[in-house]
Amino acid sequence: MSNNQSDCCSPLVREPLAGQQSVELARQFKAMGDPVRLRLLSLIASHEGGEACVCELTGVFDLTGPTISHHLKVLREAGLIDGERRGTWIYYRVRPQALQRLSDVLVPGGLPVRAG
Amino acid sequence: MSNNQSDCCSPLVREPLAGQQSVELARQFKAMGDPVRLRLLSLIASHEGGEACVCELTGVFDLTGPTISHHLKVLREAGLIDGERRGTWIYYRVRPQALQRLSDVLVPGGLPVRAG
DNA sequence: CTCCTGATTTGACGACTGTCAAGATAGACG
DNA sequence: CGTCTATCTTGACAGTCGTCAAATCAGGAG
Numbered sequence: 001m002s003n004n005q006s007d008c009c010s011p012l013v014r015e016p017l018a019g020q021q022s023v024e025l026a027r028q029f030k031a032m033g034d035p036v037r038l039r040l041l042s043l044i045a046s047h048e049g050g051e052a053c054v055c056e057l058t059g060v061f062d063l064t065g066p067t068i069s070h071h072l073k074v075l076r077e078a079g080l081i082d083g084e085r086r087g088t089w090i091y092y093r094v095r096p097q098a099l100q101r102l103s104d105v106l107v108p109g110g111l112p113v114r115a116g
Numbered sequence: 117m118s119n120n121q122s123d124c125c126s127p128l129v130r131e132p133l134a135g136q137q138s139v140e141l142a143r144q145f146k147a148m149g150d151p152v153r154l155r156l157l158s159l160i161a162s163h164e165g166g167e168a169c170v171c172e173l174t175g176v177f178d179l180t181g182p183t184i185s186h187h188l189k190v191l192r193e194a195g196l197i198d199g200e201r202r203g204t205w206i207y208y209r210v211r212p213q214a215l216q217r218l219s220d221v222l223v224p225g226g227l228p229v230r231a232g
Numbered sequence: 233c234t235c236c237t238g239a240t241t242t243g244a245c246g247a248c249t250g251t252c253a254a255g256a257t258a259g260a261c262g
Numbered sequence: 263c264g265t266c267t268a269t270c271t272t273g274a275c276a277g278t279c280g281t282c283a284a285a286t287c288a289g290g291a292g
Contacts (some may be wrong), residue, residue: 012158044129190279
């Protein structure tokens with residue numbers, strides 16, 4: 001079985017998910033299973049240049065800095081975003097491969113698709 | 117903004133998710149954020165005929181009936197599966213539209229794609 | 233009607249999660 | 263060096279979640 005992350009995975013719909021794979025995927029879906037995190041992900045992904053500084057994210061929500069920081073950490077540890085410090089600010093960007101992989105898992109067509 | 121569920125949604129990557137939409141989507145992603153539920157979903161989706169009876173799902177896990185039932189309820193209330201009683205048994209099947217929608221949200225191409 | 237089997241509901245309990253306040257780190261600037 | 267700003271970490275607390283045992287509901291068979 002192709003358990004490799006870069007080679008990726010058969011879609012959910014084609015064959016039963018193996019135990020280990022389900023744990024990995026669930027971790028990523030779970031990270032997206034919170035409205036705040038989903039919006040953070042979207043804010044980052046859709047921001048110009050494909051990246052956003054924490055300072056641009058904090059103001060959007062009625063939440064304290066530490067809470068935003070916590071959510072970003074969850075997204076980062078799930079492998080959905082990457083953070084990079086540049087001077088005073090820390091910039092986050094999404095990992096398109098990760099989103100693509102999750103997207104692929106969900107539809108029967110799955111991997112083969114990819115309309116360039 | 118096309119906030120309509122059937123018309124669907126712009127992908128995460130194109131523009132920031134609105135508050136209400138993020139809550140709905142998060143609910144579905146959250147439902148998939150558990151290894152057992154992901155495997156259940158996969159078992160149902162990949163089962164012959166596109167449906168599976170609860171009795172076929174229970175034996176797969178080292179979990180009690182009530183627990184499986186609970187997870188199925190979560191998936192059902194998230195709109196990811198549908199259940200139907202036929203005689204003694206209850207059969208579940210996935211809602212392909214729901215999975216498709218989630219898949220679409222995750223990639224930049226989003227809706228327009230669809231390589232037949 | 234009574235019993236049996238399949239499935240859900242209820243109630244309980246430990247584990248985990250989202251949130252905040254307070255403290256700690258990291259770099260920029262005097 | 264010390265200070266200021268941006269971000270993260272820690273500790274605490276209420277709320278939610280995953281799980282099981284026990285009770286309940288729905289059909290089929292005697």
